[in-house]
Each structure stands twice: as C-alpha cells, then as structure tokens.
Ligand SMILES: *[C@@H]1O[C@H](CO)[C@@H](O)[C@H](O)[C@H]1NC(C)=O
Ligand SMILES: *[C@@H]1O[C@H](CO)[C@@H](O)[C@H](O)[C@H]1NC(C)=O
C-alpha cells in the first residue's frame with residue numbers, strides 16, 4: 001500500500017514537474033537485528049546478479065541496455081533487492097540505479113573487483129592506500145543513491161579452516177568503511193560481510209565481526225548457504241539448527257547466496273520457511289543464486305544478446321514469492337541484544353582482536369575524500385610496493401611478505417595461489433558441496 005501511494009505521488013510529480021523519475025525506495029536502516037524502511041520491517045527478497053558471470057566480468061549497472069532488458073523481469077519476479085559482485089567505480093550508474101529504484105529494488109554491492117581486493121594469503125600487504133582509495137571511491141559513487149541498501153566489504157575471504165587470519169583485515173576494512181561513511185555520507189549505509197559456509201569457523205566469523213567496540217562492529221552479517229536441496233524441509237535442511245545457533249545474534253543476518261541446484265528444476269519451497277516466523281526472528285531473508293544462467297546452471301533466466309527468456313526456476317520462484325507473505329508486524333525482531341563475545345585466538349581461529357590501524361598513506365582519503373574513481377583496470381592493489389616491510393598483524397611477528405614470485409605471478413592466468421586468493425575475495429565462488437560444510441566449487445573468474 002505504501003508503495004502504491006508513493007508511486008501515485010511520484011507519478012503525479014512526474015506529470016506535473018517533468019522530473020523523469022519516480023523513486024519508491026526510501027533508505028533501508030538497521031534497527032536491532034533487522035532492517036527497516038521507515039517503521040516497516042524490511043526482508044530481503046533478492047537475487048545475486050552478475051550477467052556474464054565470471055568469464056565476462058562486466059559492470060551490469062552501467063549498461064542501460066542490460067538494465068532495461070533485466071529490471072522489468074526482476075520486478076515481475078517480485079524482487080526488492082539485488083546483489084552485484086563487482087562494478088566499475090569510474091562508470092555512470094545513474095540510469096540503472098534510477099530504473100532499479102522505480103522498480104522498488106535495492107542494491108547490495110560488493111566493493112571489490114578482481115584487481116582490488118583483500119589477499120587471503122597476504123592480508124596485511126593487500127590492506128594499503130591504493131586498495132582503500134578504490135573502496136572509498138566506490139562508496140562515494142554509490143552512496144548518492146537512496147536504493148543502495150548496503151555494501152559487502154568482502155566475500156568469502158575466509159573460505160577454509162586455515163584462512164581465518166585474514167579476518168582481521170576484513171574487520172579493519174569494515175571499521176574503515178563505516179568511519180568513511182560517517183564522515184562523508186549523509187546517511188549510515190550499512191556495511192557487512194558475506195561468509196562462506198565453512199563449518200569449522202562460521203560461528204567464530206559471525207561473532208568476530210559483531211564483537212568489540214561499536215566502531216569496529218559490522219552493521220550486518222550474511223552467509224552463503226546451499227544446505228536446502230530439492231523438496232527439503234526446515235528440519236531436514238538443518239536450517240532449524242542455524243536459527244537455533246544464531247538466536248540472540250544482535251545484528252541483521254541474511255543468506256547472501258542460497259538455492260542448491262542438485263535437484264532441478266528448483267522448486268524453492270525454502271521461501272516459505274525463510275519468510276515465516278520460524279526464521280524471521282533471526283534472519284531477514286536472502287538472495288537466490290543467481291539471476292542469469294551461466295555455465296554452473298543456477299540461472300533463473302537465459303540471456304541471448306538483447307533477449308531474455310525465463311527458465312522454469314524463474315516461474316517456480318515467482319510462484320513462491322507471490323504466495324508467501326511476510327509475517328505480520330515486526331516478524332519477531334529483537335532490539336538491544338548484546339554484541340557477541342570475541343572468539344579467543346587459537347590454532348583454529350587466528351584473527352586478532354586488536355586491529356591494524358588505517359595505513360597512514362590512506363588517511364588523506366579518509367579525511368578529504370577518495371578523489372577520482374580509478375575504475376577496474378591497472379595493476380592489482382595486492383602487489384603495490386609497501387614502504388613498511390612488516391606484514392604482521394598486531395601482536396604477531398615475522399608474517400611472510402608476498403614473495404617476488406607471488407608478484408611475478410600477478411599477470412598469469414589460472415592457478416597462481418596469490419591471484420586466486422585475491423580474486424576469490426572479490427569474486428564468485430560457484431558450486432558447493434552440500435552437507436560437508438566445505439566449498440568445493442570451481443572458481444570461474446578466469
Ligand atoms: C551493453 O550490453 C549489451 C548486451 O550484452 C552489449 O551488446 C553492449 O556491447 C554493451 N554496451 C557497452 C557499452 O558495453
Ligand atoms: C590453506 O590450505 C590450502 C590447501 O591445503 C593451501 O593451498 C593454502 O595455501 C593454505 N592457506 C593458508 C593461508 O595457509
């Protein structure tokens with residue numbers, strides 16, 4: 001009803017003032033463990049969106065042909081949110097963001113690109129002024145749109161039992177992004193993280209990003225989850241245990257990727273559970289992986305040049321959305337829950353609770369703004385030569401530096417470990433082994 005009124009008002013202003021846009025997306029805010037628009041609870045009904053996927057990594061929000069082709073179908077599907085994994089901060093996004101807004105659709109944007117991201121293996125080295133300029137400039141570009149719901153500081157940087165050390169830099173980055181938004185943006189755009197579903201450390205990661213002083217805590221947390229496959233159920237999928245485990249978690253939580261495709265076509269009966277009071281006291285919806293059909297077969301629509309064809313999964317998901325209302329009232333959200341306890345450092349959890357300071361060479365961007373966005377090209381920020389030679393986290397000593405062979409690998413396609421880590425942090429992991437809690441997907445960015 002609210003949307004209808006807003007559309008009418010906006011249409012009137014369009015008719016009488018000639019302003020060519022009718023925004024129906026008031027900003028999303030965080031209250032307690034939930035999202036809100038005004039006084040109404042907001043549940044993410046979203047998809048992950050990166051047409052061309054990995055092999056043809058292109059900014060989908062700067063090509064109006066692509067936006068016109070896709071956004072009407074997103075609206076038809078019943079979406080209110082899309083997640084985009086990579087964008088070009090030097091491109092113009094006004095038209096596409098307006099089209100999304102007119103369709104009532106918000107954006108959650110990953111700030112990383114293949115060239116600019118945190119290195120899983122050398123996190124401290126990759127946390128440098130070139131990288132931070134990129135991140136802050138991306139915030140500048142997208143913060144002017146009311147339908148920017150939030151930013152993912154990073155995606156699946158911790159992807160195994162042995163990469164937890166890098167979480168320290170993810171948390172430092174979240175702190176910096178929130179501080180930058182506080183200084184340079186007129187509203188508190190939420191910042192969070194999209195986690196891989198790694199059984200060994202998924203709870204630690206969630207707690208870690210929501211512990212300690214308020215200025216270092218994340219605004220929300222999300223994880224990728226492929227445990228509901230085929231005609232499963234709340235209990236059979238283990239989602240009941242996830243609700244149990246995250247009960248009392250004090251910030252908004254949602255699924256940043258879901259939609260196991262081991263049984264196809266997908267019937268998406270998990271939608272009924274996700275937007276029911278079984279889950280809404282703890283979760284705020286999620287993002288179905290993914291809008292366009294790519295080689296890994298998770299698509300809802302098939303793209304051929306300018307043509308879009310809906311697939312059976314599209315119709316099935318649309319049917320589920322349209323027959324699933326949000327719970328009445330506030331859906332059981334909770335305010336004033338306590339922050340999490342910081343996980344103790346151990347051989348299984350190597351992140352430190354003291355964060356590295358913002359690199360001094362980046363303070364000019366923090367204080368004065370990021371300046372001109374540099375786009376997606378150029379040398380990877382992971383290999384920027386550093387003045388300081390200490391790649392240790394606070395309290396550590398003797399952390400390894402990126403070796404010259406690692407930097408020599410930077411232009412090599414394929415399997416260079418350092419390149420993989422960087423791309424994974426900014427990119428797309430696809431395909432997941434279900435039930436083992438391990439990501440086994442092929443990364444298709446190359
Ligand atoms: C926009 O996308 C269309 C469809 O994929 C493509 O043909 C066209 O070249 C793109 N335009 C630009 C400027 O990249
Ligand atoms: C983690 O283990 C994998 C596989 O054994 C290895 O390739 C990778 O380099 C390790 N990463 C770190 C940060 O130790």
Ligand SMILES: *[C@@H]1O[C@H](CO)[C@@H](O)[C@H](O)[C@H]1NC(C)=O
Nearest residue numbers: 199202203238239241242245
């Ligand atoms: C729930 O928490 C327990 C205790 O930490 C853990 O062993 C279990 O794997 C968790 N289950 C899920 C589904 O996250």
Ligand SMILES: *[C@@H]1O[C@H](CO)[C@@H](O)[C@H](O)[C@H]1NC(C)=O
Nearest residue numbers: 302303304305306307308309
């Ligand atoms: C797109 O659809 C039009 C009309 O059906 C058809 O003529 C054209 O060949 C299609 N293009 C592609 C690339 O499939």
